[in-house]
Amino acid sequence: MTWDEMVPLLRQGTLETLQMTVWSTLFTALGGILLGVLLVLTDRGGLLPAPPVNQVLGVIVNIGRSLPFVILMMAIIPFTRALVGTSIGTQAAIVPLTLSAIPFYARLVETALREVDPGVVAAAQAMGASRVQIVGKVLLREARPGLVAGLTVTVVALISYSAMAGAIGGGGLGDLAIRYGYQRFETGMMLAILVLLIALVQLVQSLGDLAVRRLTHK
Amino acid sequence: MIQIEKLRKVYRARGREVTAVDGVDLTVREGEVFGVLGRSGAGKSTLLRCVNLLERPDEGRVRVDGRDLLELSGGELRRARQRIGMIHQHFGLLSSRTVAGNVAFPLEVMGVPRAERAARVAELLELVGLTEHADAYPAQISGGQKQRVGIARALAGRPKVLLSDEATSALDPETTASILELLRDLNRRLGLTILLITHEMDVVKRICDSAAVMRQGRVVESGPVRELLLRPGSELARGLFPLPEPVLRGDTTVVDVTFEGESADRPFVSTLARTYSIDVNILGGAVEDIGGTRIGRLRIELPGPPDVNAAQLAHLREAGLTVEVHGVAGDAAGAGDTATEEEAPVS
Numbered sequence A: 001m002t003w004d005e006m007v008p009l010l011r012q013g014t015l016e017t018l019q020m021t022v023w024s025t026l027f028t029a030l031g032g033i034l035l036g037v038l039l040v041l042t043d044r045g046g047l048l049p050a051p052p053v054n055q056v057l058g059v060i061v062n063i064g065r066s067l068p069f070v071i072l073m074m075a076i077i078p079f080t081r082a083l084v085g086t087s088i089g090t091q092a093a094i095v096p097l098t099l100s101a102i103p104f105y106a107r108l109v110e111t112a113l114r115e116v117d118p119g120v121v122a123a124a125q126a127m128g129a130s131r132v133q134i135v136g137k138v139l140l141r142e143a144r145p146g147l148v149a150g151l152t153v154t155v156v157a158l159i160s161y162s163a164m165a166g167a168i169g170g171g172g173l174g175d176l177a178i179r180y181g182y183q184r185f186e187t188g189m190m191l192a193i194l195v196l197l198i199a200l201v202q203l204v205q206s207l208g209d210l211a212v213r214r215l216t217h218k
Numbered sequence B: 001m002i003q004i005e006k007l008r009k010v011y012r013a014r015g016r017e018v019t020a021v022d023g024v025d026l027t028v029r030e031g032e033v034f035g036v037l038g039r040s041g042a043g044k045s046t047l048l049r050c051v052n053l054l055e056r057p058d059e060g061r062v063r064v065d066g067r068d069l070l071e072l073s074g075g076e077l078r079r080a081r082q083r084i085g086m087i088h089q090h091f092g093l094l095s096s097r098t099v100a101g102n103v104a105f106p107l108e109v110m111g112v113p114r115a116e117r118a119a120r121v122a123e124l125l126e127l128v129g130l131t132e133h134a135d136a137y138p139a140q141i142s143g144g145q146k147q148r149v150g151i152a153r154a155l156a157g158r159p160k161v162l163l164s165d166e167a168t169s170a171l172d173p174e175t176t177a178s179i180l181e182l183l184r185d186l187n188r189r190l191g192l193t194i195l196l197i198t199h200e201m202d203v204v205k206r207i208c209d210s211a212a213v214m215r216q217g218r219v220v221e222s223g224p225v226r227e228l229l230l231r232p233g234s235e236l237a238r239g240l241f242p243l244p245e246p247v248l249r250g251d252t253t254v255v256d257v258t259f260e261g262e263s264a265d266r267p268f269v270s271t272l273a274r275t276y277s278i279d280v281n282i283l284g285g286a287v288e289d290i291g292g293t294r295i296g297r298l299r300i301e302l303p304g305p306p307d308v309n310a311a312q313l314a315h316l317r318e319a320g321l322t323v324e325v326h327g328v329a330g331d332a333a334g335a336g337d338t339a340t341e342e343e344a345p346v347s
Ligand SMILES: Nc1ncnc2c1ncn2[C@@H]1O[C@H](COP(=O)(O)OP(=O)(O)OP(=O)(O)O)[C@@H](O)[C@H]1O
Pocket: B011, B012, B013, B018, B019, B020, B038, B039, B040, B041, B042, B043, B044, B045, B046, B047, B199
């Protein structure tokens, strides 16, 4: 395979991987933060204590986290099809990617929120802040470095999951790696894909670290 | 300004019950600085947290500026809290916001428009002397400066009442003094009523008009500081004038004499010695400046047991001194404990 043959394929694959990663990151951030906030709020000593709700959420998160991605992806094919109309392709891959990353990120969000100084929360309460204000202006804001660090870890995981998604028709660099590198023994292609994935992960990690440093005022 | 009635708070954790506040009655008058003292675990913080209902009492009533807080709805309580400032031992500042941002926080909570907010923040920072540090983050300023931010923030809603839980306990003595000075100044200039919790005698001595001592969830004594110091058997006085347990020999009378203002200037010891031709032994003592008056306590020893010293003790009382006679050695009161003669409060 010549370089000229490889470039368009690699470009396409990278775009698809980025597409899957970006969209699933977006949905994961929203879902994970929501779920993480709920886990903290409904906890026994939380701002909105509801132990039964907390336990149910905890179980759901744990189930989500214990399912291997490939199995989850296959298991929810009917759901994916109902949601996006197809079970193959980049768009379809976003569904299982998001679903598997949300519980993972939710736990990281929960941890980050728990690290917020309870004294600051009490001070906000004493100032007459409402729960919504405390969540928005205190918990999420104070936990920003932790939230971003957690999201960075999640994005890296999403990139590697997206490669797996490629294995069953998800497209992207993972798909290329299987079709050319694995099935046709195109070593050059395989190497190029590896380099691209490593670069992508490095880039994400560096950006994440930079953002965390910027947000930390300790 | 603050009325606490029959307040009780019980913590229940894993079947174990801790009565943190056990039937406390307390009144803080408008414009005064009221200190609550007590050992660790006495229930001071719990009591304070019941005043703005960070902690819901199990029984009793809490009134602040005439309003019964327990009757308020969620929204009303939040608005009431905006008018009750609170400062904390560990400051409770948002690490992600600058000094100015921290002071702006309560204004945002109150829904003050942005333009007004900036002006008010500047005004508050000026008040606590932090204008230069407006753009610093809490991690970049000292503990004393952090507490100033805490104070500026607490004053944002123009409160009539300020609650302070060990606001100076994390600070060194010099910084403590400057923060107490600031609180005293705010109390005078703004007429701010301050209810503060402390375990430091020095805080009471420096800024409190009145004080209460708590032990095991109960208030064991309370009143104006001056009166408490003159009250025989007062724990506050014992804390402020630390004298060792007296060695009682039975053939002498050990007396603690508390004096204030004018009577402090008269040489009562030598007068006593001369009048009765006795040797008066001075065992110890201290003089403190409390709210502008000098109050002192002197421990003296007179020859002969208390019953032969009746005239001498009467003489001291007539001189306007507060007299506290220690029990005799071998007394049923037992070692370590100091039995005290019944005494009418000083008028
Ligand atoms: N959230 C809580 N849950 C259970 N018990 C508590 C809680 N808060 C306080 N207590 C208990 O209530 C009692 C009074 O505590 P509190 O914090 O009011 O004391 P304090 O006088 O402020 O002590 P310190 O000087 O150490 O701050 C203590 O026995 C404490 O263990």
